[in-house]
Amino acid sequence: MLGCLKNTLHGLAKRWSHQPLMPALALVILVAVWGFTALAGEVMEKETHDFDEFILLAMREPGDTAAAIGPPWLGEMARDITALGGFTLLTGVTVIATGVALLSGKPRLAVAGVISVVLGSLLVRALKYGYNRPRPDLIEHAMLATNPSFPSGHSTMAALVWLTLGMVIARTQPRHRVRVFVVAISVVITLLVGVSRVYLGVHWPTDVLAGWTLGGAWAALFWMISIRIDHRAQRVSRTAVFREN
Numbered sequence: 001m002l003g004c005l006k007n008t009l010h011g012l013a014k015r016w017s018h019q020p021l022m023p024a025l026a027l028v029i030l031v032a033v034w035g036f037t038a039l040a041g042e043v044m045e046k047e048t049h050d051f052d053e054f055i056l057l058a059m060r061e062p063g064d065t066a067a068a069i070g071p072p073w074l075g076e077m078a079r080d081i082t083a084l085g086g087f088t089l090l091t092g093v094t095v096i097a098t099g100v101a102l103l104s105g106k107p108r109l110a111v112a113g114v115i116s117v118v119l120g121s122l123l124v125r126a127l128k129y130g131y132n133r134p135r136p137d138l139i140e141h142a143m144l145a146t147n148p149s150f151p152s153g154h155s156t157m158a159a160l161v162w163l164t165l166g167m168v169i170a171r172t173q174p175r176h177r178v179r180v181f182v183v184a185i186s187v188v189i190t191l192l193v194g195v196s197r198v199y200l201g202v203h204w205p206t207d208v209l210a211g212w213t214l215g216g217a218w219a220a221l222f223w224m225i226s227i228r229i230d231h232r233a234q235r236v237s238r239t240a241v242f243r244e245n
Contacts, residue, residue, distance in 0.1 A: 022224060022227065025220045025221075025223055025224045026224070028216070028217070028220045029217045029220045029221055029224075032213045032214070032216050032217035032220070033213075033217050035213045036151075036210055036213040036214050036217070039206060039209060039210050039213070040131065040150070040151075040210060042206075043131070043133065043150055043204075043206050043210070044131065044133075048204075048206045051205065051206070052136075052204040052205050052206055053138060055198060055205040056136060056138055056139055056198065056201065056204070056205070057138070057139070059198060059199050059201075060139055065138065065139040065140065066139070066140040068199060068200075068201070075199075075200075078196040078199045078200050079143060079196075079200065081192050081193060081196040082143070082154060082193060082196040082197060082200060084158060084162075084189055084192070084193050085153075085154030085155065085157055085158035085193035085194075085197075086154065087157075090117075090157055090158075090161045093161060093162070093165055094113070094114065094117050094161060094165060097113060097165035097166075097169055098110045098113055098114055098165075100169050100172055101113060101169075101172060104172035106171070106172060106229075108229050109171065109172075109226055109229055112222065112225055112226060112229060113164060113165055113222070116160070116164050116218065116221075116222045116225075117160065117161055117164065117165070120156070120157070120160040120161075120164075120215070120218050121157060121160075123214075123218075124151065124153050124156045124157060124160075124211075124214070125153075127150075127151060127214075128147055128148040128149075128150065128151070128153060129147075129148055131148065131150045131151075132148045133148055133149040133150035133204075133207070134148070134149060135148075135149045135202060135203070136149070136201060136202070136203065136204055139201045140201060141200065141201045141202050143200055143202060145202040145203075149203055149204060149207050150204070150206070150207045150210060151207055151210035151211040151214055152194065152197050152203045152207040152208045152210065152211035153211070154193055154194075154197050154203075154211070155190075155193060155194040155197060155203070155207070155208045155210075155211025155212055155215065156210075156211035156212075156214050156215040157211075157215065158189060158190045158193035158194065158211075158215065159190045159211065159212050159214070159215025159216050159218075159219060160214075160215040160218045160219055162186040162187075162189045162190050163183070163186050163187065163190060163215065163216065163219035164218070164219045164222045164223075165186075166182050166183050166185065166186030166187075167183065167186075167219065167222065167223050167226055169182050170182040170183050171226055190212065190215070191212075194208040194209075194211060194212055195208070
């Protein structure tokens with residue numbers, strides 16, 4: 001599977017060599033997929049248990065695994081942040097970003113964004129039940145979590161949705177600094193959601209790392225597609241102008 005993906009990305013990078021970001025994005029996807037595959041193998045062989053246990057306990061009060069470190073308001077903040085990777089809020093963000101793309105005259109980009117989010121969510125669910133890793137039982141959970149643990153659905157979907165739709169919004173903005181700001185905010189939200197899952201005790205750290213790599217790879221793939229969509233739209237526009245003249 002990895003070899004097939006490598007050949008596909010190599011072909012895409014060669015075909016789109018006129019776009020300087022394409023080879024870099026192809027490399028990001030390849031490295032992220034390799035990282036996820038390697039991490040999943042280590043997790044299934046229980047090679048990451050000591051690392052997971054160390055990080056989880058480092059976020060607990062010494063001698064009291066039921067109490068997270070920090071003041072009470074930090075736990076409340078973590079629950080607010082983790083909601084940014086939840087189904088309800090991500091659905092709303094998807095609708096808003098799709099609307100922005102449509103109102104900006106980019107219907108293909110809007111459709112591609114929706115398809116990316118839907119397929120990504122289905123992939124996460126399939127992987128969760130495929131690996132079927134139990135939730136952490138080392139510490140008390142600060143909120144309800146019932147489905148399998150690996151990869152972290154909140155972390156994956158936060159990376160997938162916030163980065164993907166951040167790119168949708170960014171590509172509708174003419175100013176480079178606005179694009180950078182939008183993407184940077186998406187990255188910060190993605191990281192905070194993942195950390196909050198570990199802090200609340202509902203995920204092993206490696207669940208979150210896997211979610212970040214998987215969601216990042218998916219977002220990078222969408223970025224490649226969005227660049228291609230923009231390039232094609234510009235080419236059609238130039239052709240139409242040439243014919244009119």
